[in-house]
Amino acid sequence: MSSDKNVQQVVQQIKEADAILIGAGAGMGVDSGLxxxxxKAGFWRAYPPLAKRGLRFEEMANPRWFHENPELAWGFYGHRHTLYLKSEPHKGYKILKNWGHKLKIPSFIFTSNVDGHFNRAGWSEQVLECHGSLMRLQCLEACGQPIWEPMDKGIPLVKVCPDSLLCTSSLPTCPSCGSLARPNILMFSDFYWDSSINxxxxxxxNSWFDINASKNLLIIELGAGISVPTVxxxxxxxxxxYDCNMVRINPRDYQVPKGSTALASGALEALELLDLMLWK
Ligand SMILES: [Zn+2]
Known part of the structure; x- marks a missing residue:
């Protein structure tokens, strides 16, 4: 963990904030067990069948698989969908939500995570999912059907064989035209991602910024890496x-631009410590 001085400074900034923008990357999900x-090594440890095929994340996260090998495409995304459904958002989500309630200040989430965990933790409208969400579907053939959510949001979309990572149940289809459905996630080389919800x-x-940017705005960035640096x-x-304070919380790559604060820590660990000090 970073120096006490930095932690104290962030606690003070949270106390004085009129609004908080939270930027969250993959590191936020890691603490929920994702x-x-x-x-390459991390990805292949999570997906041995893709290691056997020699497919890296950047190669697998490509819409072409839905055309060339739909069972593999849905095996990969179906497995992730089930994983996100079964894992619980960690305590850090609740801590962030609670700050808003207790301090009576608005918060907004900007995340590259597609797991829908901020929605489950209580943010409904105040979320921008810059890479879309695995909890929503779109038509592969872009027939005009608007993005939809599965009928029963709490159950897995497909069955997946753990050894081959191939989908073994029927594949999700578009309710309008019956073509194959795909997740409403922005993939690599994805020219047909439906960005309407985004x-x-x-x-x-932007409306939230119109109201809050002139106040004492604080930006808290959590677990946002440098490999896909959108967040x-x-x-x-x-x-x-907006000429405001920013804190970057990350166990690695925590260098910060001048005028902002770094906490070299995992997301959950830092949020628990800040929360403890905030209400002391
Ligand atoms: Zn369709």
Whole structure:
């Protein structure tokens, strides 16, 4: 953990904040037991059948598999969907939600995570999922069917063979045209990602900034890595644009731009410590 001085400073910033923007990357999910896809080794440890095929994350997260091998595509995403459903958002989500309630200040989430865990932790409208969500589906053939959520949100979308990672049940289909469905996630080389919900979330965030950016805004970035740096860039850009405080919480790659604070720690560990000190 970082120096006491940095922790004290962040506690003070939270106390004085009128609004909090939370930027969350993969490191936020790791503390809920979700796999870390960083690097080839980490990804293949989580998915031995893909190691056998020699497929890296960047190669697997490509919409072409839904056309070329739908059973493998849905095996991969179906397995992740079930994993996200079965894992509980860790205590850090509750801590963040509680700060908003107790301090009576609004918060907004900007996340690259597709696990839907912020929604489950109580943020409904105040979330921008910059890479979409595995909890929503779209038509592979872009027939005009709007993005939809599965009928029963609490059950796995498909059955997956753990040895082959192939889908063994029927594949999800579009309710309008009957074509194959795919997750509403932004993949690599993804020209057909339906961004309509994302754009709506962007408009909501812009309105939130209109109301809150002139106040004492604090940005808290959690577990946002450098390999896909969307969340980091967004937090840094917002900090400069709105001339506000920012804290970067990350066990690695915690260098910060001038004027912001770094806590070298995992997300849950830092949130628990800050929470403890906040109410002392
Ligand atoms: Zn369709």
């Amino acid at each position: 796999p870390d896809f960083r690097g 754009l709506k979330q962007e408009r909501t965030l 980091r860039f967004f937090c840094e850009r917002s900090m400069k644009e």
